[in-house]
Amino acid sequence: MSIAAIVNPGAGGGRAAALWPAIRDKLVRAAGEIEPIFTAGPMDGERLARAAVARGARVVVAVGGDGTANEVANGFLMADGTVTASAALAVIPCGTGSDFGTSFGIDSDADAAIAAIASGRERLIDVGRAAFVDTDGQPASRLFVNIASFGLSGTIARNVNLSARSSRMPGRVKYLVATLKALASWQPMRIRLSADGRVLEREIMFAAVANCRYFGGGMMVAPEAEPDDGLLDLVIVNRTTKLYLARKIGLVYRGAHTILPEVEIIRAKRLEVEVADSAGTGTACLELDGESPGRLPCSFSLLPRALRVAM
Numbered sequence: 001m002s003i004a005a006i007v008n009p010g011a012g013g014g015r016a017a018a019l020w021p022a023i024r025d026k027l028v029r030a031a032g033e034i035e036p037i038f039t040a041g042p043m044d045g046e047r048l049a050r051a052a053v054a055r056g057a058r059v060v061v062a063v064g065g066d067g068t069a070n071e072v073a074n075g076f077l078m079a080d081g082t083v084t085a086s087a088a089l090a091v092i093p094c095g096t097g098s099d100f101g102t103s104f105g106i107d108s109d110a111d112a113a114i115a116a117i118a119s120g121r122e123r124l125i126d127v128g129r130a131a132f133v134d135t136d137g138q139p140a141s142r143l144f145v146n147i148a149s150f151g152l153s154g155t156i157a158r159n160v161n162l163s164a165r166s167s168r169m170p171g172r173v174k175y176l177v178a179t180l181k182a183l184a185s186w187q188p189m190r191i192r193l194s195a196d197g198r199v200l201e202r203e204i205m206f207a208a209v210a211n212c213r214y215f216g217g218g219m220m221v222a223p224e225a226e227p228d229d230g231l232l233d234l235v236i237v238n239r240t241t242k243l244y245l246a247r248k249i250g251l252v253y254r255g256a257h258t259i260l261p262e263v264e265i266i267r268a269k270r271l272e273v274e275v276a277d278s279a280g281t282g283t284a285c286l287e288l289d290g291e292s293p294g295r296l297p298c299s300f301s302l303l304p305r306a307l308r309v310a311m
Helices: 011-031 044-054 066-074 100-104 110-119 152-166 171-183 242-252 278-283
Strands: 003-007 034-038 059-064 088-093 123-134 139-144 147-151 189-195 198-210 232-238 263-268 271-275 285-288 291-309
Touching (some): 003 044, 003 066, 011 034, 011 066, 034 044, 044 059, 059 066, 066 100, 066 139, 088 110, 123 285, 139 291, 147 152, 147 291, 152 171, 152 198, 152 285, 152 291, 171 242
Parallel strands (some): 003 059, 088 291
Antiparallel strands (some): 123 139, 123 291, 147 198, 147 285, 189 271, 198 232, 271 291
């Protein structure tokens, strides 16, 4: 098995770099020789993964957080818009947010991730595609493997990413603190939504476009999402009071929030979202797999069962 490990040494505020020597030794013992490749800056993971696939790697391992997994997954995208079938994606979670693997039984346990890689088990999953406005105001698109979100959660992700280098708090604590802090100044935003052609308007606190179940450092925001069912689960938290949301936030960690009257779930193959009130454009931050690449408007679609994952 030809294995390339794309290591983000800055993930988790340097946690990935500290853990890497032990991870490397365990991975070599379990699965044989590996090719370690280190990122040096933003979007390096995508470029390095694409090069590893071109060299014939059968498994490309993202060692870091969800942002690293996102970059590596985007390296599987081919020029014709399809995802390569020649390699499988694996993750060894050790970043600020490591939610993607949680849906597959791999949380922050590197040993479990290594065992999954060594077992040779693979699964075909759907991949989301987001077309949005980037931070420079230009049209852009990226794949996402876990969850995209906007509204309050997009602002939280942006703030977490801005503070990632200066804080060594555990990811779950960091996201919870950022959530409560963002609530202090947050105002609901009005969106216009098309779900497989059905047009709706909503005034929301936040919304998650889910391929998998977890985001935000362990929040089970989409408890019924399946990564291979050909559908996106749109979980909307409609307008409510900040105090109410703060009191109910604990329910999300158990996936128990879906019974609340403010929560709405829509399943669709394609979603288009825009801000219905121009005054809210500045708060329409978009989050993709924990990263903050831009803002609304955005269209979301699926590449069904397009990516092999080794986990």
